[in-house]
Amino acid sequence: PEALGSKSGINLGLGAKAPLGKSDLTNENGILLTADLQPGSGAWDALGWLSLSKAFDFRPSATFSGNFIYRLTGINNSYLNNTSSYEFGDVFQANVGYTDQFLLFNTVFNPGLIFKYRKASVDKINNSNLPNTGGEWVFIRPELSVHIISNILVTLRMELPIYSYVDGTQLTPTTRFIAGVYFKLNNKNNTINL
Template sequence: MIRILFFSLFLLGCHQVFSQTCCSGGVPLSNNLGLPNEGKGSFTVGLNYDYNNLNTLNAGSDKLNDDSRLRITNSILLNAGYAISDRFSLEALFTWVNQTRTISQFGNENFSETQGIGDAVFLVKYAIPNVLGSQSVFNVGVGTKAPFGKSDLTTTEGFQLTADLQPGSGAWDLLGWLSISKGLNFRPSATLSGSITYRATGENTSYLNNTSIYEFGNVVQTNIGYTDQFLLFNTIINPGLILKYRKASSDKVESSELPNTGGEWVFVRPELAVKITPSVTFNSRLEIPFYSYVEGTQLTPTLRFTAGITVLLKKNKVLNTIN
């Protein structure tokens, strides 16, 4: 009884002092899946930097006039993909994350920071060409999120930080991923694409020094977008515009829903890819929230920016280089 009372007071204190957890402040795993299959024997590596700024406080869909809370997540993302055949491929995503939280109230500032290796994702994918006629590809993938990151970091005073500030989740998740793309007949350089990712989260059974069980909410994310290709100054560029929808269920502690977690978001995401060489591509995208509805009161994303390099290596090219 004493343990339950202490735990309830702890949660209440965290919500009052830190003004709630948020569902969009962690490592952007689902955002960075889906390396293309470039043919049997191809190996693709991507290195990206992701900046996520959360400085908007919402109650439901209403934006509150309060900018005293700031969450910033900086992530380094390493993708690697290998095509076993023209249809089967493997993909892995490894992460490093730095998170800060600043609360300024009544002339006082509360600052928290964590950093370290984050969780990783492993996918097995299968591509089916020409599902919607020529120039179309349908992809299906299944995999897991592995809890590589620490989930028990503490403050300098020795208190364990809440789950939303930990580099890792402490749980194994199941992932399902579908995507489809179709070249447009009226403009051969243009592509219409869509994808959906579903993450069924597992339980962190060692939360708060093995005194509780924490489970992040399941997440579904869909994207639909248009990309094109142009030649500018003898360089191939691919601009695109993506509409993204994300829904997160409420987190749970001891199987009970945690207040002020979960919600729905709609983002507009302009993208730009530049072909530096035939095998090296620079990628960038800016994600701007268009609509959000959160359960209770939460910080929601204000701005997100991602940029990085993707390198494509063909197996036969690597062998020729070695010889």
């Protein structure tokens, strides 16, 4: 796009989350689990996202990128055996960062540094704010991907909380370490000529 100059990209998206997961599970004593312990929300949600990326002439392998996601939550009108309504708070999340690529010992390395911001609005029960829900979080996430061989990628990430403000008393994320291995399957175009 011309607005960001050459070597740039913009992606927009809209979507929905369907209420397919259960939202009426009980414990072994028959007591209904609270909404935050259910696998589903019992509501339709609308999702929107925007992704921006920009490479630079001074370092063609480097990319500055941003991903922005907004979830507008719906209302579960059958909460507590159809006696109440429950609405999870809307959520905004932004990931902004810088990644690069370099060759060392005949191996491709991709380091990156990402800043993550997340804001969740308070949940509501019967259209009243629910205490001890919602908040804001900021994380810094250094990461490194290594192409071991052409079709195997190893990814290491550490997510470090640098700021959090939660409403009331609630659990909040701490340091996380994530490791993954990705395999690229051969996708040759095999055609049969008759």
